[in-house]
Amino acid sequence: MARAKVLIVEDERLIALDLNNLLTDLGYQVVGAAASGEEALKMIQEDKPDIALMDLRLSGTLDGIQAADILYSKYDIPVIFLTTFAGEVTLRRSRATEPFGFLFKPFDEKQMFVTIEVALQRHELEKKIKEGERWLNTILRSIGDGVIVNDANGQIRFVNRVAEALTGWSQDDAIGQPLNAVFQIIDEKSQQPIEIMTQQPGIWEASAEKAFEQLLVSQDGRKIPVQISAAPIQDNTGEGHGMVVAFRDISSQRQTLEEIRRQASRTEALLAVAKQVNSQLDLEHVLDTVLRETALGLRIDAAGIILYDDSNSQFRLAATYSCDNRLDKYRGQVFNTPRTFYETLIANPEPVVVIPDVRRIFLKPFDQIFRDEDIRTVGIAKLRMGETIMGTLNIVTIGQVRQFTDDELAIFIGLADQASIAITNARLFEQVRFGRERLKALSKELVTIQENERRSLARELHDQIGQILTGLQFSLETCKNLSGEALKHNLEEAQTLVKNLMGQIRELSLSLRPTMLDDLGLLPTLLWHFERYQRQTGIQVLFSHAGIDGRFSQEIETTVYRLVQEALTNIARYAGVQESEVHLSSDDKLLTLTVTDHGRGFNPEEKLTSLSTFGLAGMKERVNLLGGQLEIQSAPGVGTQIQVMLPLSQPLERRKHERNRLVS
Numbered sequence: 001m002a003r004a005k006v007l008i009v010e011d012e013r014l015i016a017l018d019l020n021n022l023l024t025d026l027g028y029q030v031v032g033a034a035a036s037g038e039e040a041l042k043m044i045q046e047d048k049p050d051i052a053l054m055d056l057r058l059s060g061t062l063d064g065i066q067a068a069d070i071l072y073s074k075y076d077i078p079v080i081f082l083t084t085f086a087g088e089v090t091l092r093r094s095r096a097t098e099p100f101g102f103l104f105k106p107f108d109e110k111q112m113f114v115t116i117e118v119a120l121q122r123h124e125l126e127k128k129i130k131e132g133e134r135w136l137n138t139i140l141r142s143i144g145d146g147v148i149v150n151d152a153n154g155q156i157r158f159v160n161r162v163a164e165a166l167t168g169w170s171q172d173d174a175i176g177q178p179l180n181a182v183f184q185i186i187d188e189k190s191q192q193p194i195e196i197m198t199q200q201p202g203i204w205e206a207s208a209e210k211a212f213e214q215l216l217v218s219q220d221g222r223k224i225p226v227q228i229s230a231a232p233i234q235d236n237t238g239e240g241h242g243m244v245v246a247f248r249d250i251s252s253q254r255q256t257l258e259e260i261r262r263q264a265s266r267t268e269a270l271l272a273v274a275k276q277v278n279s280q281l282d283l284e285h286v287l288d289t290v291l292r293e294t295a296l297g298l299r300i301d302a303a304g305i306i307l308y309d310d311s312n313s314q315f316r317l318a319a320t321y322s323c324d325n326r327l328d329k330y331r332g333q334v335f336n337t338p339r340t341f342y343e344t345l346i347a348n349p350e351p352v353v354v355i356p357d358v359r360r361i362f363l364k365p366f367d368q369i370f371r372d373e374d375i376r377t378v379g380i381a382k383l384r385m386g387e388t389i390m391g392t393l394n395i396v397t398i399g400q401v402r403q404f405t406d407d408e409l410a411i412f413i414g415l416a417d418q419a420s421i422a423i424t425n426a427r428l429f430e431q432v433r434f435g436r437e438r439l440k441a442l443s444k445e446l447v448t449i450q451e452n453e454r455r456s457l458a459r460e461l462h463d464q465i466g467q468i469l470t471g472l473q474f475s476l477e478t479c480k481n482l483s484g485e486a487l488k489h490n491l492e493e494a495q496t497l498v499k500n501l502m503g504q505i506r507e508l509s510l511s512l513r514p515t516m517l518d519d520l521g522l523l524p525t526l527l528w529h530f531e532r533y534q535r536q537t538g539i540q541v542l543f544s545h546a547g548i549d550g551r552f553s554q555e556i557e558t559t560v561y562r563l564v565q566e567a568l569t570n571i572a573r574y575a576g577v578q579e580s581e582v583h584l585s586s587d588d589k590l591l592t593l594t595v596t597d598h599g600r601g602f603n604p605e606e607k608l609t610s611l612s613t614f615g616l617a618g619m620k621e622r623v624n625l626l627g628g629q630l631e632i633q634s635a636p637g638v639g640t641q642i643q644v645m646l647p648l649s650q651p652l653e654r655r656k657h658e659r660n661r662l663v664s
Helices: 013-025 037-046 064-075 088-095 109-142 161-167 251-278 283-298 339-347 367-372 406-479 484-512 522-537 554-575 604-609 615-625 655-663
Strands: 005-009 029-034 051-055 079-083 102-104 146-151 156-159 184-186 197-200 203-206 211-217 223-234 240-249 302-309 314-322 334-336 352-355 375-385 388-398 540-546 579-586 590-597 629-634 640-647
Touching: 005 013, 005 037, 013 029, 013 051, 013 109, 029 037, 037 064, 051 064, 051 109, 064 079, 079 109, 102 109, 146 161, 156 161, 161 240, 184 223, 223 251, 283 302, 283 314, 283 388, 283 406, 314 388, 352 406, 367 375, 375 406, 388 406, 406 484, 522 540, 522 554, 522 579, 554 579, 554 590, 554 615, 554 640, 604 629, 615 629, 615 640
Parallel strands: 005 029, 005 051, 051 079, 079 102, 540 579
Antiparallel strands: 146 156, 146 240, 184 211, 197 203, 211 223, 223 240, 302 314, 302 388, 314 334, 352 375, 375 388, 579 590, 590 640, 629 640
């Protein structure tokens, strides 16, 4: 074990020499002897001693007490004072330097050894304690939780950086303050102050569980949700000497949990809506369900669905919902709105538009309803089917302005998406249902037409051809008993009957299907039909054509002929005109037919959806079978134009066209 190094500071030379001998005999290493405090400070720079023996009374600028204070505070060298006697004032001064002992002259060897060893051991223990305190302070200051330590009297002794930031108190200001003055906690529900600890004689006891959550009120008045843990500081006997309070800011955790709850709530709401709306295929029920779930989910006064008709740029209030049914009177109302409004709606990249107070703007054509019903805040979400805007899902507040949160708007967007899917499904189901009904009606009508054609053919055969054959048979029977001029006359009459019979058969054949369509092609057959039509109806046909001199497939030629035949028949029956126009043209890929009249006109949608008329529906079915498109433009009083496009190679893409028509 290395010998301890001792510095002697004594201004009397004989006493210093005597100390040197005693210390050497006791096994210590004397590094030097200084006669003054200034000399002692110079000597420790070269060889730092483990301990110093210093006379209380030194000559020079620094006395023993002053020099000892510098040695211990600046160089961490413990000091034992040497004195013959010490008065009360001197002892009081010396205590301020935290001396490690006193040796009285004349010196006792045993006392000197014990005093020095105790001083060295004490100094070593204090060094370890100070090092532990530095470690502890560093750890407490670097951890992520706030830490406040108070003593047995409830006064704060330590505050780390996190605690400083959360409480708003610096450590210098907090030291010595009561815990409840710095660490102010209030109940989250009642907002009443909470005493974290109650002081009892020498003991601190927690007034709540070891870990709990409350609100911390910082020095600047901020209320921060914190999680608190408290632990008593106790000795081996269980006596309390203070308390350590650790706490952390849980704002971000709460926000995360709240966001998880909101997401879960939003998902549950959307799943409930999806379950409700997707279980129904009736469009009216779907709209009512969507509005009810939207109003309940967002806690709003009323909601409505407006569907857009692209063909006439009109908005129709298809469905409404309100707790007091005040908006029911507007159900089905049509709003004429500028095309620019629809274009602006499509161009807006935001899925939702919120108008905080519609009283501050002028929104035709809805402004009258807004005023009459005292509507304030309006939210508009687009209903989409692919890239097509079907309409809008609208939420409104009545009598008061409301701000919607981002979470509520997210739910609103989800509801609109579900509504779009449900409306699309309902419309597709309606289309399928109508198609089935239409197919059933067309099949029934086909049987009826076939029976009528057979009946007409039977009547023609019986009434016309049968009579002629009966007359021919009678004339030939008579010829058996005739000769000369009488025979000649009967043969001529029989010949006339045969000629008429051939004409009747030819006319009947042409009515069923002109053979020239197969023999000569489409153009000659149409020219013949127009001449025959004009002769029978008195309606002039203005025919123009381009690129149809050649032959087409049998399906194309038959379809075009039947379409022209049906269109001209309808003009003769219903249009009330003296002329009509037919234009036929083709290129390498497409054959286009246009039939126009300027007669009475009609509603195309009404005729196409009616199950009582089948002329237009039959035309459409013929066109669809060839993969073409049929467009009917008509209105009462403005005439009719029928345009047919038939592909000469691959079928036309009709799905987008049909989708757009379905949406409107």
